[in-house]
Amino acid sequence: MRLICGILRLDGATASSEDVRAMASAMTAPGLSPDVSIRPNGPVAFGVLDFAGRGGGVEERDGWIVAADARLDRSNRSPADAFLGAIHEHGPDFPDRTDGDYAVALWDRRSATLWLGRDFMGVRPLAWTCRPGGVLAFASLPKGLHGAGLASASIDPVAYGLKFAQQYFRGGDSGFSDIAYLPAGHSLALSVGRDALPRIHRAYCPDRRQVGRWKGTAQQAADTLRDLLEDAVASRMPADGKVACHLSGGLDSSAITVMAARQARSAGGRVLALSMTTARAIGPERLDERPLIAAILDQERDVSHVVVHDTLPLPGQAEDIDWPGSIVQGADDLMMAHAAAFGAPRLLSGVGGDEGATYNGAGLYACLFRQGHLPTLIRELPARAQSDGMSVSVAMRERLLMPLLPAGLKRRLGRKTNAADASHGIGRYLDPELRRLVTARMMPVILQSNTAEERALAFADHHIPSRCTYYAIMGARHGIAPSFPLLDRRVVDFALSLPLHLFLSDGFSRQPFRRAMQGILPDSVRLAREKVGLGDQRYTDYASHRDDLIAQAEALRKAPSATSQVFDLEAIRAGLQLLPHPDRARPDGTIDREALAPGVRPWIPLMAVTCLIAAGRGDRAAGGTRADDR
Known part of the structure; x- marks a missing residue:
């Protein structure tokens, strides 16, 4: 994994290597010691943090300086050469013409212009801040900016509220008032000068005219999808074949784990499967994901396996400041730690499947x-009735x-x-x-109308880049780079091109993926319909904390924190009262939530807890310095 950072002085001053060093230090988690390459050049200074220790860093090419955090697809050129070739040929559209996972900064000394770019799905993050006439600074993670005192760590209330309303940030939102992410599939250009302003350009945008236009049979679609996914997994395998994979028992992660295991085996490598489950089996047996995970492991017997249990979020737990709601030593953090201990530089995950390859549209x-x-309806409705x-x-x-x-x-x-x-x-x-x-x-609800516009929107301006950013933040704590085969550009383009009638076949939805996975996934996984969510256990586990949480909400109402302005504390208190009473537990410790709260869905009180935790946070600006105060 790599991270990048840099600064451009717009006031005629010389850029300081110390600012870049401070950004690099702020992005380096305790216990890690990346190789840090820093290169100043007049008004700019770039830095690269290499956690793999394989050498390289900031590069110079024919009047250009390049800092890249990149894993490129289908390219025989070095990242620096590939980016320079794309920017010479396509200008601000270069992120749409370069496939892979990347964040890149390029400085053209001759025109005194800084370029930033981010891959089409935002797999690798890139944050920036700008004071016109002063400085523009960028870093892979916001903490590189606010931790180095180049931007404030105060929150943006609307972006902060949006994150809690929809779980993820939107577009350029970072949650910080002075910091933005470069949106996925965009470029930014800025030339030196006191009056210059950044020019942000959308390079990637799915062609809605091509959505649903693919012509071919269901079997041809399955064969094509399988070939593309196998290539996507292969291109993300480290050279030594050692990789970690999320494994939930669902279609997406299971397929990626099996494909990675088979490719690692042929290269003499190894795969570590990482599963997050509830501490005990809950819900109807047919919804338990444990048998699905076991079926994969029984089939791929040389795959190592680690299980971490879902962590119950509670007030006062340590978080990574760059992602409100994260839990240090929580399940996602622990899985990254296990991947690092295994020696895997990369973690493969199934993000993006629901929106594309394993399309899960409603209605x-x-x-x-x-x-x-x-x-199609005359054929598929009776088939679905029979299978259901x-x-x-x-x-x-x-x-x-x-x-x-x-x-x-x-x-x-x-x-x-x-x-x-x-x-x-x-x-x-x-x-x-x-x-x-x-x-x-708010982001519009997707996977509902199934129109070409909605399907394209899922990849052009929705939650996926923010979800990828969350995993990148968790991975950076351990020097791990997450990557997502189902977000390979060719996989996404092909999935978008499939007409709706191909998603239903043989009495099943999420086709042609299920058919494509014949011979890869065990049928118990390939034909599984659903699995239980984590919310059920959290709902019952909060029972023993119910009274304390209500008391904390009341205390916060009387003495608000800096972040409580975002929330309605009375509504939170009412939501907490919908949690089950601890004295209503069954002998096995579980609680019949339907009997206790008829008509109340678990996420209603669960999100009340989440918002209580957020409302009780201290001022996130503490420890941050405004750029104009430096």
Whole structure:
């Protein structure tokens, strides 16, 4: 893994290597000692942190200086040469013409212009801050900027509220008022001068005209998808074949783990599978993910395996300041630590599958009805009814008629409310005035209408880059670079090109992926329909903390913190009261949540706890210095 950082002086002064060194130090987690390469050149100074210790760093090429955190696909050139070739040929569109995982900074000495670029899905992060006429500074992680005193660590209330309403940041939001992420698939250019301003350009944007236009049979689609995914996994395998993989038992992570295991085996490497599960089996047996994980491990017997249990978030736990809601020594942090101890420089994960290769759109049968695909419906609805073990009439009602009803009517009929809904969902815990601003900026709900616009939006301007950034922050704590084969550019483009009718076949959704995985996944995994979520156990485990959490909410109401302005403390207190009472536990320690809180979905009180923790944080600006105070 690499991280990059740098500074450009816009006031005619010479850039200081010490600023870059401070950024590098702020991004280096305790216990790590990356090779740090720093190169000043007049108004700029660049730095590269190499956690793999393989040498290299900031490079010079024909009047250019390049700092890159890059793993490129389908390129025989060095990253520096590939980026320079792309920028010479395509200018600000170079992120759309360079495939891989990367964040890059380039300084053109002749035109005195700084270029920044980020890969099309934002797999590698890149944050920046600018004081016009003063400095522009960039770093892979926000802590490189606020930790070095180049930007404030004070929060952006709207971005902060949006993160808690939808779990992830949107676009350039970092949660800090003075820091932005370069959006995925964008470039930034800035020339020296007191009046110069950064020019941000969207390079990547899916062509909506190509969505759903692929022509071919279901088997051809499966064969193509399998070939593309195998190539995507192969291109992400380290040279020594040693890699870590997330393994949840779902389609995405299971397929990646098996493919990585087979490729590692042929290269004499090894795979470590990392699973996060609940501490005990919960829910109906058919939803337990443990047998699914076991089926993969039984098939790939040389795969090492580590299980970490879900961590119960509570007030006062240490967090990584760059990601509100993270838990130091939490499950994700521990999995990265295990990967590092295994000696794997990279972790492969299944992010991006639901939106693309294993498309999990809602109401597909209703959508096909609207589009007039009656032959597909006539074939697939009875097949789905049979595989679901229900009558055709029930399948027609649940799969076809109910999705066609207006959202308001479905709510009155007691159907699910989306957890991100601003009024009925998590937004209830935000300050009412802030809720209005957050609602105006919320990401639209995706995987619902299945239109070409919505499918493209899932990759062009939604949560995936922020989710990748979270894993990058957790990985940086241990020198690990996460990568996502299902976010390979060719996999994404092909998945978007598939017409909707190919996603339903043989009585199953999430096709043609299931068919593509014949001979790779055990049928118990390949044909599994769903698995239980972590929320069920968290809901019951909070029972023993219920009274204390309510007391903390009351104390916070009387003595607000710097971050409590974002939240509605009365609403949080009401949400906490929906947690189960500890004296209502069964002999096995579990609680019948449906009996205790009829009609209340677990995420309602769970998000009340999450917001209580966030509301109780101290001033995040403590320890940060505003750039204009330096």
